[in-house]
Structures are given as structure tokens and as C-alpha cells.
Amino acid sequence: MNQELEQTIRQQFPDAVLAATDCKGTLLITIKADQLLPVCRFVRDSLEFDFPDCVTGIDTGKELEVVYTLWSTVRDNDLSIKVVLPYDAPEVDSVTEVWKGANWHEREVYDLLGVRFRNHPDLRRILLPESFQGHPLRKEYQETD
Amino acid sequence: MDQPSNQALHRHPTPEQEHGLKTEELLLNMGPQHPSTHGVLRLILHIEGEVVLDADPDIGYLHRGMEKLAERRTYAQVLPLTDRNDYLAAMSNNQVYCQAVEKLAGIEVPERAHFIRVVVNELGRIASHLVWLGTFALDLGAMSVFLYCFREREVLLSLFEEICGARMTYSYIRVGGVPWDVPDGWADRVRQFLDYLLPRLDENDALLTGNEVFLSRTQGVGVLDPRLAINYGVSGPSLRGSGPQFDVRRDDPYAVYDRLDFDIPYQTTGDCLGRYLVRVEEMRQSARIVRQALDLMPEGPIMAKMPRVFRPPAGEVYTRVESPRGLLGVYLVSDGGTNPFRLKWRAPSFANLQVLPEIVRGWKIADVVAILGSIDIVLGDIDR
Numbered sequence: 001m002n003q004e005l006e007q008t009i010r011q012q013f014p015d016a017v018l019a020a021t022d023c024k025g026t027l028l029i030t031i032k033a034d035q036l037l038p039v040c041r042f043v044r045d046s047l048e049f050d051f052p053d054c055v056t057g058i059d060t061g062k063e064l065e066v067v068y069t070l071w072s073t074v075r076d077n078d079l080s081i082k083v084v085l086p087y088d089a090p091e092v093d094s095v096t097e098v099w100k101g102a103n104w105h106e107r108e109v110y111d112l113l114g115v116r117f118r119n120h121p122d123l124r125r126i127l128l129p130e131s132f133q134g135h136p137l138r139k140e141y142q143e144t145d
Numbered sequence: 146m147d148q149p150s151n152q153a154l155h156r157h158p159t160p161e162q163e164h165g166l167k168t169e170e171l172l173l174n175m176g177p178q179h180p181s182t183h184g185v186l187r188l189i190l191h192i193e194g195e196v197v198l199d200a201d202p203d204i205g206y207l208h209r210g211m212e213k214l215a216e217r218r219t220y221a222q223v224l225p226l227t228d229r230n231d232y233l234a235a236m237s238n239n240q241v242y243c244q245a246v247e248k249l250a251g252i253e254v255p256e257r258a259h260f261i262r263v264v265v266n267e268l269g270r271i272a273s274h275l276v277w278l279g280t281f282a283l284d285l286g287a288m289s290v291f292l293y294c295f296r297e298r299e300v301l302l303s304l305f306e307e308i309c310g311a312r313m314t315y316s317y318i319r320v321g322g323v324p325w326d327v328p329d330g331w332a333d334r335v336r337q338f339l340d341y342l343l344p345r346l347d348e349n350d351a352l353l354t355g356n357e358v359f360l361s362r363t364q365g366v367g368v369l370d371p372r373l374a375i376n377y378g379v380s381g382p383s384l385r386g387s388g389p390q391f392d393v394r395r396d397d398p399y400a401v402y403d404r405l406d407f408d409i410p411y412q413t414t415g416d417c418l419g420r421y422l423v424r425v426e427e428m429r430q431s432a433r434i435v436r437q438a439l440d441l442m443p444e445g446p447i448m449a450k451m452p453r454v455f456r457p458p459a460g461e462v463y464t465r466v467e468s469p470r471g472l473l474g475v476y477l478v479s480d481g482g483t484n485p486f487r488l489k490w491r492a493p494s495f496a497n498l499q500v501l502p503e504i505v506r507g508w509k510i511a512d513v514v515a516i517l518g519s520i521d522i523v524l525g526d527i528d529r
């Protein structure tokens with residue numbers, strides 16, 4: 001099932017897919033950051049990934065990653081789409097227009113990791129106060145008391 | 146595909162639309178200290194007269210930085226943190242965390258442990274739904290149901306105390322299995338409790354659904370469109386009250402749920418009453434699951450062999466369970482060290498609360514209390 005899924009996405013976006021791995025049953029595809037929005041539209045409209053499950057921001061120590069985990073209530077299957085962003089300009093298109101539920105999840109990634117989402121309708125901090133300095137889930141973050 | 150919306154539904158007219166009275170939009174803070182926000186949630190309401198034009202939930206008052214704390218602790222030390230996220234359903238939180246670590250490290254959990262996990266998870270669901278039922282009824286003015294629900298829950302908490310020593314923050318499900326087997330006679334006491342509980346559920350149900358006031362406060366109020374709900378990532382009873390029958394226990398089965406026989410309750414009305422009916426029926430289904438799991442539970446070990454210093458291989462994994470509030474997920478990244486490299490908590494209440502502004506628009510302030518109660522949020526789960 002996952003191989004089929006990978007083939008379909010590769011065929012549709014031959015230049016966008018950078019890597020594809022199987023994470024214990026979940027297909028994780030890494031795509032070029034500028035292709036995120038078209039790929040997301042495609043997987044929602046053509047592959048029925050209608051449910052925005054989770055958005056995870058990861059600081060690998062070298063770069064920032066954002067992983068969109070999706071679920072299909074039609075096919076009962078999941079899919080993760082990863083984009084890798086450089087430290088000095090962590091910016092990627094928001095997928096709020098594809099899944100409204102991505103809104104708060106992206107705000108959280110912005111809040112805690114400092115990734116900026118282009119065309120996000122309301123990119124404010126969500127868990128921390130507006131006056132907070134820095135992004136605590138970055139590995140370089142130094143706590144102040 | 147066009148974006149789904151909640152536009153076409155019934156709304157209260159504003160004073161201007163109804164009587165031609167000129168009013169001004171007013172900002173009203175509901176919370177963070179307000180009994181019906183069920184914790185420290187601040188809702189910024191835009192109102193005109195009594196009618197809500199928009200709502201802006203402000204969260205984070207209970208943020209403890211659990212995901213950051215987890216990066217400084219070993220895999221075993223993280224477990225007590227998970228109890229404190231959704232403190233009304235700590236078993237589900239233990240379950241999803243252990244499941245993620247086990248999936249990442251490829252640990253085989255003994256079968257008996259899986260059955261015990263299912264039993265405590267479902268009992269946890271009943272305990273959580275009882276709190277919800279009591280507080281929801283209280284929000285709508287039904288004091289007695291609140292007292293009855295907490296009386297029933299008390300028995301459950303004693304059963305939990307017997308099995309693991311804790312009443313709410315269990316840390317009972319451990320990576321690899323469970324630390325202690327069920328005490329002698331515990332299974333029978335659970336069966337006795339279920340025999341006691343089910344007739345009382347019907348009684349409570351009759352107190353509410355047989356009450357005209359309760360019905361008029363919930364029927365047709367806060368209708369959530371099913372397509373909109375899915376697009377927002379709403380899950381659990383709040384989703385199933387609108388029609389979709391997505392339940393992780395059946396659609397992405399974990400532990401031994403695929404070997405048990407149970408129904409997924411759902412309603413198509415999408416209103417507060419629909420969400421109420423789903424949760425009440427879920428308690429009956431949980432009782433059914435617990436009985437089966439107790440009957441089918443095999444003898445055998447309850448803990449997998451675990452190394453003294455535990456280092457799962459590098460990699461990343463996502464796993465999910467059905468908590469009482471919906472889809473609870475964990476994204477876990479390991480770099481091969483003794484601590485999680487990154488632990489992301491996908492909280493069901495977080496995604497469910499997001500849809501609130503869509504379903505309170507056009508309703509009156511008193512309805513906001515009913516609608517918010519019907520979504521069943523836990524702020525510890527949202528803020529982490």
C-alpha cells in the first residue's frame with residue numbers, strides 16, 4: 001500500500017520528492033520545501049488524506065524540519081510529509097488553506113521552533129506569551145530564570 | 146474541493162436584526178478563571194447583545210513545556226510527565242507514549258500485558274466520561290447528576306488505586322508491559338463495578354434526556370458539519386457526534402482491540418445532544434470491552450525483557466491511540482541516546498478546541514457554555 005502511495009506521488013511530482021522511507025509502517029516522504037503546497041493539495045484531493053493528524057517541528061541541530069502527518073478517514077491509512085528548512089531562513093508555505101486544522105499546529109511550531117509559515121492567516125504565538133524571547137524547542141535555546 | 150463551512154446553519158438574530166435596536170460590538174473575556182471553561186481557558190468573545198459574533202480561544206495558561214522537559218530525561222523518566230497532560234485519562238497517555246517507544250525499539254509486549262492495558266484504558270475512558278457527564282450536566286444546571294457521576298467514579302479510582310497505588314497519575318503502563326499484575330480478586334471487583342454502573346448510567350441518562358430543559362439546551366445547539374470537523378482534525382466523540390465513524394481502536398488497531406467485539410457509537414445530528422449521546426453509549430461499549438478482555442486474558446508474563454540502560458535505535462515514529470477525547474498521537478525521534486531527541490504530543494483537545502469559534506458563532510453566551518462543555522476539553526491536554 002505504501003509503495004503504491006510513494007509511486008503515485010513520485011509520478012505526480014517527479015522533481016519534488018527527495019527521499020522516501022518507511023517509518024514502522026508509516027510512509028515518510030521528504031519533499032522540496034517550495035513544493036509543499038501543491039503536494040498537500042494533491043494528497044488531499046486525489047489521495048483522500050482528509051484528516052490533518054499532527055504537525056511536528058524538529059530541530060535536528062543542523063536544520064529545522066517540519067513533518068505533516070496525515071490520516072485518511074476513507075482509506076484508513078497515514079502518510080507523513082517532511083520538509084527540511086535552513087536555520088537562517090526557516091520559512092515554508094502554510095497549508096491552512098488545505099486543512100483548516102493545520103492553523104493551530106503551525107502556530108505551535110512557530111511558537112516553539114520559530115518556523116515562519118507564509119500566508120498563514122494568524123501567525124501568533126499560541127502557548128507562550130507574546131513577550132516571550134526565543135523559541136524553546138530549539139536545541140540552542142538557553143533557559144533563563 | 147471547496148472548503149467546507151458551517152455557514153448555512155441556524156443562528157440567533159442580533160438585537161439589531163430582531164428588533165431594530167442599535168447595539169455595539171463588545172469584547173467579553175470568559176475565563177481564564179471561569180467555572181465552565183473547565184480549567185484555565187480564556188475565551189475572548191465578540192458579542193452583540195447576547196449573541197456571539199466570534200470567539201478567540203486564548204490557551205497556554207497551563208503550559209509546562211513537557212516536550213522540552215522530556216528531552217532532558219531518560220525514556221523511563223518521561224513517563225510520569227505523560228500522566229500530567231490529560232490528567233483525566235492518564236492511562237491513555239501512558240499507553241500512547243509506551244506504544245511509541247515500543248514501536249521505535251521493536252519491543253514485543255507480552256499478551257497478558259496487552260489485555261491488562263486494554264482493561265485499564267477502557268476503565269479510564271469510563272472514569273473520564275463520568276467526569277465529563279457530571280460537569281456537562283452541572284454546566285446546564287443539573288446538580289444531582291454531577292454528584293452521582295463522582296460517586297460512581299470514586300469506586301473506579303479505588304480500583305485503580307488497588308492496581309497501581311495512584312488514583313489519577315498512574316504511570317502504570319510501562320515501556321515493555323505493565324509493572325504489576327492485577328491483584329487477587331480485582332477482576333471480580335471490576336465485574337461487580339460494571340454490574341453496578343450500567344443501571345446507574347441508564348438512570349442518569351433518563352434524568353437528562355427525559356428533561357425538557359436539558360433537551361432545549363442541547364438539541365440543535367452548536368451543530369458541527371462533518372466535513373468541517375474532519376478538515377479541522379476533530380476526533381473522538383466530538384467527531385462521531387457529527388456522523389463520521391473514525392475511531393483509532395478500530396481503524397488503526399493497537400494492543401488487542403482487533404480481537405474484541407465492540408460498536409463505535411455515532412450520531413448524525415452534530416449538535417451538543419449528539420455528542421452527549423455518543424459519550425454515554427461509549428461508556429456502555431467500554432464496559433463491554435472490559436468484560437471481554439477480562440474473560441479472554443491469558444496467563445503469562447506481564448513485562449518484556451528490558452535492558453538496564455535503554456537506548457532505542459535512531460529513527461522516528463508516529464503512533465496514535467483513541468483517548469477519551471479523541472486521537473492522541475506521539476511523534477518520537479531518537480538519536481540512539483538514552484533520552485528522547487524530540488517528543489511531540491498530538492493532543493486531541495488541542496485540535497478539538499480549534500473548531501469552537503466555528504460552532505459558537507450566532508449562539509448566545511449561555512450556549513457557549515453548553516457547546517464548550519460538549520467538546521470535552523482538558524486544559525492540561527491542550528497546553529502540555
